[in-house]
Amino acid sequence: MTPSKYILSNEANCKYCYKCLRNCPVKAISFKDNYSFVVEEECVICGTCVNVCPQNAKNYRKDLEKFERLINKPFVVSIAPSFFGNFDNPFKVLGFIKKLGAVYISETAVGAEFVTQEYKSIYESSSKPLITTSCPVVVRLVELYYPNFIRNLFSVVSPAIAHARFLEHLFGDIPKVFIGPCIAKKEELEDVYNVVFTFKELEAFIRSMNVDVSNHEERIPDPPYPDKSRMYPMSGGILYSADENAYRHIVLEGTKNIMEFLEKFNNVDSEKVIIEASACVGGCLNGPASDNKVSVWEKRRRINHASKIIREKASDKALSIKNYNLSLKRQFVNRYKENYVPVNEIEKILIAMGKTSPEKELNCTGCGYETCREKAKAVYLGKAEKEMCFAYLIEKVSSVSNKVVDESPNAIVIFKDDRILYINTSAKELFKNYTEETILEISERIYNDSERVQELYINGKRMYFYPKTFQLPEESGKVVLFVDITDMVVQRERMDNLKRQTIEKIEEVLNNQMKLAQDIASLLGESIAETKSHFLEFKKHMGEDNVDM
Numbered sequence: 001m002t003p004s005k006y007i008l009s010n011e012a013n014c015k016y017c018y019k020c021l022r023n024c025p026v027k028a029i030s031f032k033d034n035y036s037f038v039v040e041e042e043c044v045i046c047g048t049c050v051n052v053c054p055q056n057a058k059n060y061r062k063d064l065e066k067f068e069r070l071i072n073k074p075f076v077v078s079i080a081p082s083f084f085g086n087f088d089n090p091f092k093v094l095g096f097i098k099k100l101g102a103v104y105i106s107e108t109a110v111g112a113e114f115v116t117q118e119y120k121s122i123y124e125s126s127s128k129p130l131i132t133t134s135c136p137v138v139v140r141l142v143e144l145y146y147p148n149f150i151r152n153l154f155s156v157v158s159p160a161i162a163h164a165r166f167l168e169h170l171f172g173d174i175p176k177v178f179i180g181p182c183i184a185k186k187e188e189l190e191d192v193y194n195v196v197f198t199f200k201e202l203e204a205f206i207r208s209m210n211v212d213v214s215n216h217e218e219r220i221p222d223p224p225y226p227d228k229s230r231m232y233p234m235s236g237g238i239l240y241s242a243d244e245n246a247y248r249h250i251v252l253e254g255t256k257n258i259m260e261f262l263e264k265f266n267n268v269d270s271e272k273v274i275i276e277a278s279a280c281v282g283g284c285l286n287g288p289a290s291d292n293k294v295s296v297w298e299k300r301r302r303i304n305h306a307s308k309i310i311r312e313k314a315s316d317k318a319l320s321i322k323n324y325n326l327s328l329k330r331q332f333v334n335r336y337k338e339n340y341v342p343v344n345e346i347e348k349i350l351i352a353m354g355k356t357s358p359e360k361e362l363n364c365t366g367c368g369y370e371t372c373r374e375k376a377k378a379v380y381l382g383k384a385e386k387e388m389c390f391a392y393l394i395e396k397v398s399s400v401s402n403k404v405v406d407e408s409p410n411a412i413v414i415f416k417d418d419r420i421l422y423i424n425t426s427a428k429e430l431f432k433n434y435t436e437e438t439i440l441e442i443s444e445r446i447y448n449d450s451e452r453v454q455e456l457y458i459n460g461k462r463m464y465f466y467p468k469t470f471q472l473p474e475e476s477g478k479v480v481l482f483v484d485i486t487d488m489v490v491q492r493e494r495m496d497n498l499k500r501q502t503i504e505k506i507e508e509v510l511n512n513q514m515k516l517a518q519d520i521a522s523l524l525g526e527s528i529a530e531t532k533s534h535f536l537e538f539k540k541h542m543g544e545d546n547v548d549m
Contacts (some may be wrong), residue, residue, distance in 0.1 A: 001030055001382070002036040006045050006061050006186050013057035018388065020049035020058055025255040026145060029368075029384040035088040039383070046255050046279050047288025054243075060183045060289070064205060066195045068176055078163045078193070079221065080113070082190060082233040082284045083301030084306035091309070095216035096206065099129025107221045108180070112229035116241045118156040119274070120330050123247060128164060129273045130284025134158050136188035137279035139332065141355035146262045147336040152275075156244030157330045159232060160185060163200055164192045165326045181233075181287025184279075198289030204314065220310050230307050233284030233385070234300055238276045249274040254281045254490045257263050342376045347374040353392045366390040411482035413443045414472070421477050430482070431466045433459055443480045453485065464489040 003009070014036055021029045023341060028042035029049065038049065038058070049058045072156045077097060084090045115134065119527040123130060130346055132137050133154045142149050157165075160178055167176055178185060178204055186196045231237035236251045250273060252258050258277050280286045282296040285303075350372060355361050367388040369375040378384035386395060405412060411427035413420060420436055420443075446454050450469040455462065468481040482491040 001037075004040045004043050005046075006183065007043060007047070007049065008059050008061060010057045010059065013055045015057075016388075016435065017054070017059065018366070018368040020053050022365060023048050023052045024368070025259060026141070026376070027369060027378070027383075030229070031388060032382055032385060041335075042144065043281070044137050044144065044255065045187055046137045048255070050183065051288055051292070055465060059199075059398065061186060062201055063186070063195050063197060064201060067177065067197055067201075067205065070101065071175065072101045073175070074103045075101060075175040075177055075194070076106070076167050076171055077177045077179060078111070078160065079107045079168065080160070080178075080182075081107065081109045081230045081237075081285065081303065082181050082287065082299065083179065083199070083286055083391055084230075085233070085294070085302045086181065089213055089218075090302075090306060091218035091220060092213045092216045093202075093206075094219040094221065096211060096213050099216065102177075103174075104167075105219070105224050106162045106163065106167065107224035107226055107230070108159050108178070109229035109232060110224060111161070111166055112159035112232045112238075112241065113226045114162045114166070114324070114326055115156055115159050116229060116238070119238075120242055122154055122156070123272065123274060126272050128152060129270060129275055130154050131277055132405070133282075134183040134232065134238060135329070136182065137255060137286075138277040140184065140187075141191050141255065141279070141337045142262075143333055145259070145336065147334040150263055150332045151336060153332055155330055155332075158188065159229070160189055161192055161330075162326065162328055165328075166324065167273050169324060170289075171328065172485050178458075181284055181290035183288050191262040194231050198290045199291065203291075212263045220313055223314055225310060225314055230303060233287075234303075235278075235296075236276060236284045237283060239274060240294045242274075245441075247274050248272070249276060252277045253279075255279045257281075283384055283425065316363040338380055339377070340381045345380050346373055346376045348380050353386045353389050354395050355392075360391075362391055364391065410484065412481075413439065414477045415440055415443055415479045415480075416475075416477040427482070430458065443478075444535055449477055449481050450480075451538040453489070462486075528532045 016031065016036070018031070021027060021031070025046065025048065026042060026044055028039045028044070030037055030039055030538070043412070047060065053221065078499070079094075087093050097105060111413060112134070119130075122195045129152050131138065131149065131152050133156055136158065139153065139158075142153060145198060155389075158182070164176060164178075167174075176192075176193065177195045177197060178189055178193040179197045179199065181199050189196045194279065222409050228241040231240045234240070239249045244503060248271075250288070252259075252261055252275060258279070261275075266301065280288070283347065284290075285290070285296050350356075350361070353376070355372055355376075363371045367375050367384070367390070369384070372389075373385060375389065396431075406424050407422060409414055409426055411430045412422070412424040413427050416424040420440055423431075423439070427439075431442075442456070446465070446467045447469045451465040454465045455469055456465060457463070463484065463486045466483040468483060470479050472479060475476070
């Protein structure tokens with residue numbers, strides 16, 4: 001799998017909400033190993049993921065640097081028909097582009113005039129349904145996913161390519177710039193135009209230049225001018241340009257609607273009809289790189305108003321297709337790749353995700369895939385991970401939480417309305433000889449007196465518990481957690497006894513020492529008195545006159 005060159009991912013912004021994947025019509029986005037990207041060989045470049053991502057983690061390739069290199073050098077410009085619906089002052093924007101060095105600005109609708117004539121010619125000689133090929137997303141969709149309908153595609157280039165050949169006919173190799181609302185044009189026109197610019201890119205460029213376009217001179221496109229083809233970007237606009245009343249036709253808008261139609265349209269050789277297909281609901285007016293703050297109705301009004309102004313200023317310069325001989329034929333490529341996944345592998349992945357029965361296959365689309373089996377296929381193909389399933393994650397977390405609670409060394413009892421709702425393994429072992437009524441009575445008593453250490457006699461053994469109590473949400477149960485502190489209390493009592501005994505022993509020793517000291521002092525006093533008596537008697541015999549000491 002190759003990351004797309006056109007739809008880029010910003011991993012720093014991605015929060016793995018899977019909104020892009022949920023909205024991607026072909027599921028061309030890979031989430032693997034904490035890295036997400038759009039898959040080049042599967043993407044139809046519709047731009048849906050760019051517009052729906054709330055974190056701006058998806059964007060498209062910008063060609064600003066290429067455009068800047070052309071400034072102040074001669075270049076020609078092709079402006080998509082929806083240009084006039086996108087900008088508030090389209091003719092002043094054209095004046096600004098002229099100032100940058102554009103020597104010729106022409107409407108892509110000129111190329112659409114050539115394409116319309118080819119459509120008419122092919123339709124007249126055909127006997128089968130034909131699908132318009134102006135939308136590059138539709139062409140890529142058929143080539144990648146519905147190759148059976150390649151034979152039903154009009155073998156004609158898009159208006160943008162037809163216009164490029166028209167510009168080459170007039171100006172040779174001078175650099176060409178295409179400006180439009182479509183991201184997929186960046187892929188389709190990469191080898192045809194030097195720069196493929198979107199309306200949003202042009203708006204960003206104008207802001208970066210600090211330009212007030214209202215100060216520029218108004219300019220209308222250069223001749224020649226199209227007839228009805230300015231209506232191409234509108235719903236049914238292609239058929240309108242080809243005189244819709246003359247052809248049996250169907251208008252399809254939205255990639256998912258087109259896919260649903262192709263999946264149900266089994267007879268590719270049924271009676272002929274023109275299928276005007278546009279990936280964007282509302283046509284190119286609602287292109288992914290256009291101003292989505294302006295309604296389709298307002299854009300239509302603007303285009304009609306601009307067409308009126310151009311007709312008034314250039315009524316005598318209409319396009320005459322007969323004056324040009326352009327090659328507009330196109331071949332299509334079968335890019336279909338079947339991703340076969342063995343059924344037993346799908347079953348293994350489903351079981352690993354906890355989908356052990358059809359009832360557990362919720363098909364909630366939370367992961368982005370329509371069904372759990374589609375998700376399992378993506379896991380097998382390396383595009384997704386089991387953990388993308390919210391139900392699986394919740395069950396996994398819940399299972400871990402239950403395991404932690406059940407294996408807790410502290411006894412846990414949950415009760416409500418005079419009955420026990422849950423009792424964990426430690427509590428079962430603690431109260432193994434007690435009835436449920438007794439356990440409930442103990443739990444209720446401790447729940448109502450949880451401010452102090454509780455002393456309980458359980459199975460003839462004195463035990464101490466520090467209770468922790470709380471109520472479950474919505475009063476769904478009361479929880480008592482018995483934190484066993486018996487060993488701690490017993491140890492503390494032992495230490496207290498040891499301290500008391502030690503103090504008593506010290507007091508006894510001190511008392512004995514004091515008695516001994518008193519006895520010694522008494523004996524010492526008697527000895528001194530006796531010695532003095534002998535000394536006095538000795539002095540007397542020595543003839544001393546004064547016997548006082």
